[in-house]
Amino acid sequence: xxxxxxxxxxxxxxxxxxxxxxxxxxxxxxxxxxxxxxxxxxxxxxxxxxxxxxxxxxxxxxxxxxxxxxxxxxxxxxxxxxxxxxxxxxxxxxxxxxxxxxxxxxxxxxxxxxxxxxxxxxxxxxxxxxxxxxxxxxxxxxxxxxxxxxxxxxxxxxxxxxxxxxxxxxxxxxxxxxxxxxx
Numbered sequence: 322x323x324x325x326x327x328x329x330x331x332x333x334x335x336x337x338x339x340x341x342x343x344x345x346x347x348x349x350x351x352x353x354x355x356x357x358x359x360x361x362x363x364x365x366x367x368x369x370x371x372x373x374x375x376x377x378x379x380x381x382x383x384x385x386x387x388x389x390x391x392x393x394x395x396x397x398x399x400x401x402x403x404x405x406x407x408x409x410x411x412x413x414x415x416x417x418x419x420x421x422x423x424x425x426x427x428x429x430x431x432x433x434x435x436x437x438x439x440x441x442x443x444x445x446x447x448x449x450x451x452x453x454x455x456x457x458x459x460x461x462x463x464x465x466x467x468x469x470x471x472x473x474x475x476x477x478x479x480x481x482x483x484x485x486x487x488x489x490x491x492x493x494x495x496x497x498x499x500x501x502x503x504x
Contacts, residue, residue, distance in 0.1 A: 339488045341383050341478040348377040352388045355430075355438050359392065362406040366399050368392055374441070374453040376474070379460045382467050383474060388438045391453060393445055400426055403442070412440070424449055452500055459499055470495060 352373035359371060375389030376382045394403075404414055407428060415427040424447055430438035443450050460466050473495055481488035 338482045339478045339485055340385060340482075341475055342386050343383055344381050345377075345386065346380070348384075348388060349373065349380070352377065352390060355388055355390060358410075359390070359440070362410070363392070363403065366394075366402055366406070368394055368399075368403075368442075372450075372454060374457055375439075376470075378457050379467060381464070381471075382460065383471050385436075385478075387436045389441065390438060391441045391443060391450060393450070394426070394442050395445065397426060397444070403428075407440075456496055456499055466499060 356371040356373070360369060363369075370393040372391045373388065374391050375387075376384030377386075377388050400414065404412075408414075411430050411432065413429045413431060415429060417423060417426065420427045424443060426442040428440040428442065429436050430440070441453075460470065473492065477488050477491045481491060
């Protein structure tokens with residue numbers, strides 16, 4: 322592993338603790354504004370399809386105050402061109418070897434030294450694209466699941482405050498139940 326990949330050299334936002342806040346009714350409009358900006362920045366690269374996903378896309382659900390967006394790309398070949406557009410406006414690319422998720426290319430927009438927006442770029446036909454939308458849409462229709470997921474997220478954030486990966490992994494069982502069993 323090279324020196325620049327060592328955690329002590331990472332920016333503060335890369336290791337910030339898990340913080341769940343009350344749902345913010347402005348998250349939806351903030352996401353739409355971010356999508357508008359991304360469309361403007363990336364239109365010449367033929368990237369037009371974006372979705373607001375994750376907990377901030379579900380009204381009434383407490384969440385980490387980070388807007389999650391998905392964008393569809395044709396291939397991974399354009400990452401350098403995408404970086405030319407996104408880096409100057411506060412986006413940071415997390416290379417796949419650090420992200421550990423081959424199905425996406427991950428970008429983090431930092432504001433005031435903290436994560437503000439995540440952009441999950443995926444290729445056309447990626448199963449996880451549909452699953453993200455399915456999970457969001459089921460929760461938007463089921464207040465009982467929003468309540469259950471909210472309680473789980475608060476508990477897991479408390480248990481995994483300093484381990485974002487463990488927090489994310491611990492939510493997997495609930496997410497898979499919603500997707501696979503349609504509870």
